[in-house]
Amino acid sequence: MNLPHAQKVEFYEKGYVHIPGAVPAVMVDAAVKAINHSFGNGIDPARMINFQARSFCPELRQAPEITDLYNRTPVKALAESMIGAGKVNPVTAGQIAVRFPLLDDPPPALRPHLDGRYSPDNGVPQGDLLSFTLLVGIALSEVTTDYAGNLVAWPGTHRLFEQYFRENGTDFMKRGDADEMPPVEMPQPQMMTARPGDAFFVHYQVAHTAAPNVSPHPRYAIYFRLSHVDHKTQLFETLTDIWLEWEGMREIAAQRRVPERAS
Numbered sequence: 001m002n003l004p005h006a007q008k009v010e011f012y013e014k015g016y017v018h019i020p021g022a023v024p025a026v027m028v029d030a031a032v033k034a035i036n037h038s039f040g041n042g043i044d045p046a047r048m049i050n051f052q053a054r055s056f057c058p059e060l061r062q063a064p065e066i067t068d069l070y071n072r073t074p075v076k077a078l079a080e081s082m083i084g085a086g087k088v089n090p091v092t093a094g095q096i097a098v099r100f101p102l103l104d105d106p107p108p109a110l111r112p113h114l115d116g117r118y119s120p121d122n123g124v125p126q127g128d129l130l131s132f133t134l135l136v137g138i139a140l141s142e143v144t145t146d147y148a149g150n151l152v153a154w155p156g157t158h159r160l161f162e163q164y165f166r167e168n169g170t171d172f173m174k175r176g177d178a179d180e181m182p183p184v185e186m187p188q189p190q191m192m193t194a195r196p197g198d199a200f201f202v203h204y205q206v207a208h209t210a211a212p213n214v215s216p217h218p219r220y221a222i223y224f225r226l227s228h229v230d231h232k233t234q235l236f237e238t239l240t241d242i243w244l245e246w247e248g249m250r251e252i253a254a255q256r257r258v259p260e261r262a263s
């Protein structure tokens with residue numbers, strides 16, 4: 001199963017794409033039930049910051065109710081149609097990303113980040129870069145309004161940052177804090193709405209975040225971080241050549257880069 005050409009073009013331009021209805025409702029329900037059962041056993045308040053930065057319900061991260069959302073749905077084939085068949089490391093765990101309602105009014109500002117960079121609570125050692133190729137999100141909740149825990153992305157930042165790293169080197173990614181962005185003029189962020197079972201593909205190098213949730217309901221989603229089989233040996237090359245690990249995107253990238261060079 002291939003991601004349609006038009007959606008690949010959108011992914012090239014914006015760095016992310018929304019794929020409605022990628023996961024059957026019965027599988028969404030099984031994941032939500034497992035998470036709610038876990039919450040029923042209690043959530044340690046002392047570990048909330050850690051759960052928010054890494055994953056809630058750590059005991060479920062490798063459970064079939066979670067990993068099947070990728071491994072046993074069309075999402076896997078769609079991702080491989082972009083990165084290449086057999087070119088994605090096995091997906092063995094997901095992040096259980098729950099955004100609980102905040103009482104803040106107005107909601108706090110959006111703070112973009114790139115994954116895999118040091119922050120005090122995310123477990124990434126200072127000076128390391130734990131990057132990957134593709135962030136896959138699976139919505140488990142309805143998100144119909146802004147500031148409801150939406151996935152938020154800054155369109156085109158994968159290409160803006162690629163240009164920045166080509167001109168300035170990639171050391172930026174090993175220092176500083178995950179919330180500090182390369183110094184480029186940032187576009188307007190886009191807050192995405194979602195229905196349970198929708199998938200989102202986000203290029204690793206797109207600035208993104210979860211919108212603060214001031215809706216009445218917790219927002220449930222699962223994130224998978226996919227790595228190309230050669231990723232460990234080309235961590236820094238991928239920052240300056242953002243389609244290096246994307247066999248199924250290279251033709252589109254080549255076609256669309258020509259007019260950019262000519263102009």
Ligand SMILES: O=C(O)CCC(=O)C(=O)O
Nearest residue numbers: 097150151208209210223
């Ligand atoms: O919870 C979300 O929707 C966003 C999560 C996020 O920013 C991330 O996993 O890097």
